[in-house]
Amino acid sequence: MYSIPFREEGTWTIEVKLQSEPDRVFNTSFDVKKHVLPTFEVTLKTRKQYLHVLDKDFQVDLEAMYFSGTAVVGYAYVMFGYVCKNGMKIQLSTLLQRHQLQTGTTTAIVTVAQIIAAAKDVNSIDDILECSLYARATVFTSSGSDIVTAELTGIKVVKSPYSIYFTKSSKFFKPGLPFNLHVYLTDTTGSPVKGIEIEREGLKYFTDSHGIAVITINTVRTDKTKNVQVTTAVSGLRNSSHQARKDITLLAYETKTVKEYIHLSVDKSVVKKDENLYVAVNFLGENGAQVFQQDFISYMVVSKGRIMEMGKWNSKDKALLKETLKVTPDMLPSFRLVAFYIVPLQGYDVVADSLWVDVEDQCMGQLKLSIKKSNKRTRDFRPREEFSLNVEGDPGAKVGLVVVDKAAYMLSKKGNLTQAKIWDEVERSDKGCTRGGGRNNMAIFSDAGLLFVSNQEKTAPRQRFSCDTEVPKRRRRAESLQEAKYELARQYEENAKRCCHDGMMDFPLDYSCEKRSHYITEGPKCVEAFLRCCQGIQKDKIRFTTPELILARTNEDLYDEVEEDIIIRSKFDVSWMWTTILLSDKETDAGIVTHEKTNMVLQDSITQWMVLGISTSETKGEWLQVPSQFLA
Incomplete structure (x- = not known):
């Protein structure tokens, strides 16, 4: 826990570097401004x-x-x-x-x-x-x-309450093998929609609970491209122009010397930890053969920029390879499955495929907070009353605790810390670029965030960690103006990032972004970054306009009271406690550790308090407890 030493109003940014990774900079921004808590x-x-x-x-x-x-x-x-x-x-x-x-x-x-x-x-x-x-x-x-x-x-x-996206699907197919197109359907808020009928060439499909419908598209060996149109078929929308419609052009996978293909598919669009994922591997040989000639296929599971699992599947003389993969907690929040084999007698060519699998956001660890009154003679909590806080969590975990006035959440709900935000930040460790597959065999490895080198070929070197053509990692949009600024700036490096920051700064004169860009002398790349960030943040400022919260008081009559009978309440902190506890390594039969903080004293405010806890464990990762509430 660190206290901020300054109180000057404005937008401030904190940057942190790890000694083990000095080239990577982690930052966050926040606003310092005057405010009044609503009643x-x-x-x-x-x-x-x-x-x-x-x-x-x-x-x-x-x-x-x-x-x-x-x-x-x-x-x-x-x-x-x-x-x-x-x-x-x-x-x-x-x-x-x-x-x-x-x-x-x-x-x-x-x-x-x-x-x-x-x-x-x-x-x-x-x-x-x-x-x-x-x-x-x-x-x-x-x-x-x-x-x-x-x-x-x-x-x-x-006109249509739905939108269709192909962001959860690869756009490269293997000619002659069936291709699974993942159609992602959302409403106007960007949330996935369940049970909506999707239609393609007279065939009907329905979206699952994650808003995904999997459409199987048949291909032939001579296909170079495949044009696909998908529409919704909602009976309540009377006019066909009110249905959502989306087109995509699929591209054929490019081979070199060996005209062989493998295709990976799974039985679920989203999996849960500790589940078994059933993987099917199809094969198509150069002469139309559909039986594997190789003794085995190698596979790897990649998540958060690391190889979590690797092994081999026996494939000799099998027409269809069916395997089971155990989804472990290490694979959260998503992982990539890469399978390949090498053809030794034909230039040591590599035949490969990959797919991206989303794992349902779940807690890897445990954290539970409960509050008990010290004075059990009264049912309600009162200001300055003692209470105890019981913390249950994973052995050896660090738990950060803070108590926040619920009224503070009403100032702005955009910047609230949620478990989804934690998973989104973890997802940034993914070095992959696409939802699986690739233009050719080497692109399959590079798009999965892997480097492949042999005496015959190697993946193209990357200039930076991020992809040249960034794809949406997850479904969440920025939820505050500071996050929007961070998302805009992280697309640039070094000098271009500075130009982007300049574009997002408040300007005292009523100049447009274009007029301000005329004064830039650093070159066209700087102008492009400046304009994009300036125009982008102008739109976001409207979206993130914080509702004005006004508190007014009327004059009240003064009453003569005996001064010594008045209890002066002076501790009205918006947040307090701000402490970190280390749970014991000794676990119980249930696999958890209990820690009790006693003799805690409530502040003077008469309000609804929220106790927030964040657990950090070397083995279980980070977990945010849903805030416990009590009225004082």
């Missing part, structure tokens, strides 16, 4: 995460609740608007609504006709297609003493 939470929700062009209205459900669970009584002002594709935010002032709050809830409804009438230069809903609607609500208590404002953004105006 209640305002939540805005829509019944659909999009507005279809055929919808008649746009509905927003509002809920205002104190952190104790009591409903807010007062009134709310709701404003609507939309964000254009160029990032410009348009407020529709004439659509302002006032709602009375008796039970803390209300519903604001605006019709599509009202939106069109209020928007300038908009004649139909098609004019704002792919734009995003937003709703902004300001809630006042009945006395006017407290005010909280919240905003709901990202409600896209769409």
